[in-house]
Amino acid sequence: xxxxxxxxxxxxxxxxxxxxxxxxxxxxxxxxxxxxxxxxxxxxxxxxxxxxxxxxxxxxxxxxxxxxxxxxxxxxxxxxxxxxxxxxxxxxxxxxxxxxxxxxxxxxxxxxxxxxxxxxxxxxxxxxxxxxxxxxxxxxxxxxxxxxxxxxxxxxxxxxxxxxxxxxxxxxxxxxxxxxxxxxxxxxxxxxxxxxxxxxxxxxxxxxxxxxxxxxxxxxxxxxxxxxxxxxxxxxxxxxxxxxxxxxxxxxxxxxxxxxxxxxxxxxxxxxxxxxxxxxxxxxxxxxxxxxxxxxxxxxxxxxxxxxxxxxxxxxxxxxxxxxxxxxxx
Numbered sequence: 001x002x003x004x005x006x007x008x009x010x011x012x013x014x015x016x017x018x019x020x021x022x023x024x025x026x027x028x029x030x031x032x033x034x035x036x037x038x039x040x041x042x043x044x045x046x047x048x049x050x051x052x053x054x055x056x057x058x059x060x061x062x063x064x065x066x067x068x069x070x071x072x073x074x075x076x077x078x079x080x081x082x083x084x085x086x087x088x089x090x091x092x093x094x095x096x097x098x099x100x101x102x103x104x105x106x107x108x109x110x111x112x113x114x115x116x117x118x119x120x121x122x123x124x125x126x127x128x129x130x131x132x133x134x135x136x137x138x139x140x141x142x143x144x145x146x147x148x149x150x151x152x153x154x155x156x157x158x159x160x161x162x163x164x165x166x167x168x169x170x171x172x173x174x175x176x177x178x179x180x181x182x183x184x185x186x187x188x189x190x191x192x193x194x195x196x197x198x199x200x201x202x203x204x205x206x207x208x209x210x211x212x213x214x215x216x217x218x219x220x221x222x223x224x225x226x227x228x229x230x231x232x233x234x235x236x237x238x239x240x241x242x243x244x245x246x247x248x249x250x251x252x253x254x255x256x257x258x259x260x261x262x263x264x265x266x267x268x269x270x271x272x273x274x275x276x277x278x279x280x281x282x283x284x285x286x287x288x289x290x291x292x293x294x295x296x297x298x299x300x301x302x303x304x305x306x307x308x309x310x311x312x313x314x315x316x317x318x319x320x321x322x323x324x325x326x327x328x329x330x
Contacts, residue, residue, distance in 0.1 A: 006032070006069035008157065009322035011076040011165060012148055014192045015039060016227070016272070017059055020319040021068055029324070031300045032069070034308060034316060037062050038227040041192070047143040049151055059155040073157045074322045075148055076165040079188075079195045079207030083111055083139045084164075086123075086205070088132040097122070101137055113141035123203055136203060138164055165318045166197040166207055169293070172321030173268060174202075176294040185264035186293075187249070188318075189271035189279075191215075191231055194245065196252050198264060205260065210248040214273050217241040228309040233275040241274060242282030249283075268293055272315040293317045 004025045011018040021033040037059060043050050089100055097120055106116055118139040149159040169186055188195040194210040214231045217240045232238050249267075257263055267285055269276050270293035283290045293314035297305055 007323050008068065008070060008073040009076070009168070009319040010073045010152060010157070011168070011318045011322075012039075012044070012151070013078065013190050014044070015041075015190050016315070017055075017062075018316060018319045019063075019073070020316055020323075021070070022320065022323045023069075029299060031296055031304060031316075031320060033066055034300075034304060034319075035062055035066065036228060036309070036312075036315060044147075047141055048147055052151065052154065055151070056154045063156060071156065071158045072160045073152055075152055075159055075162045076168050076318050076322055077140060077145060077148060077162055079164055079166045079197055080193070080209040081140055081144050082164045082166075082207065083109070084204055084206050085109060085137040085139070087135050087137060089135050091131060091133045097133075097135065101135075105137060106139065109139070111139055113143070115142040116140065117142045117145055138204075140164075163322060164204070164207075166195070166199075166204055168318040168321035168324075169197070169270060170199055170202070170204065170321070171324045172317045173293060175321075175324055177268070177291065181264070181266040181288070183262060183264045184266045184268060185253075186268045186270065187245075189269065189273060191273040194248070194271075196249065198256055198260070200260075206256070208252045208255075210245075210252065212241070212244060212248060214241065217244070226309050226311060228272055228311040228313075228315060230275045230311060231273045233278070235278065238275055238278040239282060242279055245279075246283060263287055265289070266291060270314040270317045272311075272313065276313060296320055 004023055006021060006023050009020050017037045017039055019035040020031055023030045023032045043055055049055060087105060092100060101120055116139045118137055121136045123134045123136055145162055149162060152159050182201045184199045186197045191214045194212050195207055196210060197207040198205040217237050218231050219234060219237055232241050253263060265288040267288060267290045269280060276292045280290050280292055295313055296316050
């Protein structure tokens, strides 16, 4: 039969609770269950859950209908809750590097929180004795991280790790899209905002958040039968949204080029709330191409493919990517 290992990947976004169960056997992966449940507007504010009782009860009710093989879960922390820094530091062991960052980097980093937690990842090689090590540092608010973990526990799950959502998304793309372009921008869309992340190979450079509520462009109401049905699917709706997104991305890209000195050769769209095929045709980068993160259909058990929403699209990219190997990890 072979050994089967089950794991859960969870993403909390501003609009949805997304959970996948993934089975690994003999090096192959299979998504055996998935949950996508809408969350109320403004459910998470300033590092706290606005109405925890209602959120927990809603998620518990959904999970009650599932026969999950495990409760241990890996959780994605949205890129908007995280700060990425890149520094050249002395070549040190893991413990020494953490102490150096704690004492000499964080106090001067001008972070927006007073209670940061962090992790780090050395990048590349040190070619000279006593040389410096290129290091990526990822920091977040302890309060925010604890809130996401505690919320999962209240829902009956057992957190075993937390990781920035952009890294989960990148690992998904490493597995599903041929690595034609090493300089990539991911555009993760939700009904209320857009997270824009930049990668140079496997190295995550930064994430910017663009507030862009779809309600400003929608001509009709939300679907009551399928929460994943696009809020924006008409030609005119998507056109107006695409124009606003293009303007926002242009500003973000100009700032990024000033800091990094280059522009991404590939824009990858993912998330939910819009007809991605229509949106892709509306985006015209000055250089590079626009692609859509693949749907996870080929990784799903047949019985699951038959009952998921026809609008599932790329919305589970992060939840699945959290559980994959490869790419940068912190």
